[in-house]
Amino acid sequence: MxxxxxxxxxxxxxxxxxxxDAITKPEFARKYWGGMGNVSTWKKGAKWEHVDHDEKGLVRLVGKVLECKPPKRLSLSWASVDDLKDVSRVTFEIEPIEDMVRLNVIHDRLKPGSxxxxxxxxxxxxxxxxxxTYLETGKGLNVFAGDDESPCEKNN
Amino acid sequence: MEAVFKALADKSRRELLDQLHKSNGQTLGELCDYLDMTRQAVTKHLALLESANLVVTIRRGREKLHYLNPMPLHEIYERWIGKYERHRLQALSDLKKGLEKNQKGK
Structure with a gap:
């Protein structure tokens, strides 16, 4: 398929x-990424974890750093701790354009319907x-706003 | 945001978005196969969709693939659909789908 x-x-x-830095430093990510951050040494082949930044520090996602070229390109393998066999891939591409930056987030190798x-x-x-919003104003949004039916929550 | 509405105000362009929603990442040739339009017309529509950031292209080797980019639509959604309405809209949409399904079954 x-x-x-x-x-x-x-x-x-x-x-x-x-x-x-907003992607790779957990102290920044937690401000806009629903309180979660990405933890790794960010060396090619190293593992990375998507971690809750409360006392419990639950790990939600895990994977390996497939490619790391700061500050241009970061590619990660990506799996939920609940289903380590379903591995997809996320690539961040960062390209400056005048006083802005174009960010491409490409999430591929996903199983349809998973x-x-x-x-x-x-x-x-x-x-x-x-x-x-965080990068432009210093404050992130509530990513879970109004969504009791968030599929992310349901899986937990 | 005006560019987004302008881009959406055309049936052929909405069909192109539907095609990409069904199968993301298509070449110009693949998109032309689905639509009853000349290649030039499709190219023109895609350029308009691209300028509104609704469609983005990524090069894969020799191929240029077109993708649906949901970010501009998400911005519209955030602006006009409040968090409280979401539940009710979802319930209504489910009801509509359910009723339509029953109709088909008859």
Missing amino acids: KKKELVYVTFIRTTPKKLW SMAKGVAWGWPRVISSMK
Whole structure:
């Protein structure tokens, strides 16, 4: 079956370095990514974890760093801790354009109809939108706003 | 945002978006196969969709693939659909789908 591929392109008034830090430094990510951050040494082949930044520090997603070229390109393998066999891939591409940055988020190798495919189709626009707001105003959005039916929540 | 509405105000362009929603990442040739339009017309529509950021292209080797980019639609959604309305809209949409399904079954 053909694997599903999602692409999100957004323009953010910031610098590549700041955008890179917003993705790779958990202290920034937690401010816009529903309180979660991405933890890794960000070396090629290293593992990375998507972690809740409360006392419990639950790990939600895991994977390997497939490619790391700061502040331009970061590619990660991506799996939920609930289903480690369903591995997809996320690539962030960062390209400066005048006083803005174009961010491409490409999530591919998704199984059509899987809970991961549904969850990220719900989640990416919110996370990216919140990231943009955070970088431009210093404050993120509530990515779970109004959504008791969020597929991410259902799976937990 | 005006560019988004302008891009959406055309049946052929909405059909192109539907095609990409069904199968994301298509070449110009693939998109032309589905639509009863000349290649030039499809190219023109795609350029308009691209300028509104509703469609984005990514190069894969020799191929240029077209993708549906949901970000502009998400911005519209965030602006006009409040968090409280979402539940009711979903319930109504489910009801409509359910009723339509029953109709077909008869």
